[in-house]
Amino acid sequence: MKARVTITLKSGVLDPQGKAIESSLHGLGFEGVSGVRQGKMIELDLPQTDEAEARAEAERMCQRLLANPVMETYRIDLES
Amino acid sequence: MKARVTITLKSGVLDPQGKAIESSLHGLGFEGVSGVRQGKMIELDLPQTDEAEARAEAERMCQRLLANPVMETYRIDLES
Numbered sequence: 001m002k003a004r005v006t007i008t009l010k011s012g013v014l015d016p017q018g019k020a021i022e023s024s025l026h027g028l029g030f031e032g033v034s035g036v037r038q039g040k041m042i043e044l045d046l047p048q049t050d051e052a053e054a055r056a057e058a059e060r061m062c063q064r065l066l067a068n069p070v071m072e073t074y075r076i077d078l079e080s
Numbered sequence: 081m082k083a084r085v086t087i088t089l090k091s092g093v094l095d096p097q098g099k100a101i102e103s104s105l106h107g108l109g110f111e112g113v114s115g116v117r118q119g120k121m122i123e124l125d126l127p128q129t130d131e132a133e134a135r136a137e138a139e140r141m142c143q144r145l146l147a148n149p150v151m152e153t154y155r156i157d158l159e160s
Contacts, residue, residue: 002115006121008121008123018122021122021145021146022124024145025124025141025145028141028144028145030137030140030141032126032127032128033124033125033126033127033137033141034124034125035082035123035124035125036122036123036124036125037122037123037124038120038121038122038123039120039121039122039123040118040119040120040121041086041088041118041119041120041121042098042101042116042117042118042119043088043115043116043117043118043119044102044105044113044114044115044116044117045113045114045115045116046112046113047112047113048112057110057113060110061105061108061110061113064108064110065101065104065105065108066101
């Protein structure tokens with residue numbers, strides 16, 4: 001089963017990369033854009049075929065490695 | 081309108097970060113995981129309220145700044 005993990009900074013955390021992208025977009029003439037935030041997206045193939053098992057495995061991966069619980073939140077999407 | 085741009089490496093392009101994550105996951109005991117690829121996800125608020133206009137604006141942003149057309153592909157999801 002394919003999993004797609006989207007990891008973003010928690011809303012209160014400063015996002016310097018997002019700010020840099022936003023100012024570059026303004027510099028290129030995209031005046032009205034705002035609220036730019038950058039995150040990570042990780043795709044991976046899991047051996048589990050059962051959705052609940054695959055989700056639990058992906059959760060464990062997020063907690064052990066993929067996401068920093070202090071500053072980041074994550075979302076798991078599964079595709080069979 | 082909120083746009084979510086997901087930028088990933090084209091399938092033929094080597095993904096060293098994905099490989100590093102994959103070997104770390106194996107080291108943590110997640111033996112069966114494979115095909116790990118990392119991409120970027122950028123969220124932004126667009127002034128356009130019309131979906132077609134918002135998508136066209138996001139497309140222009142991807143082509144001008146957000147995605148490297150040589151190595152990356154992008155997907156745009158809109159949320160009104």
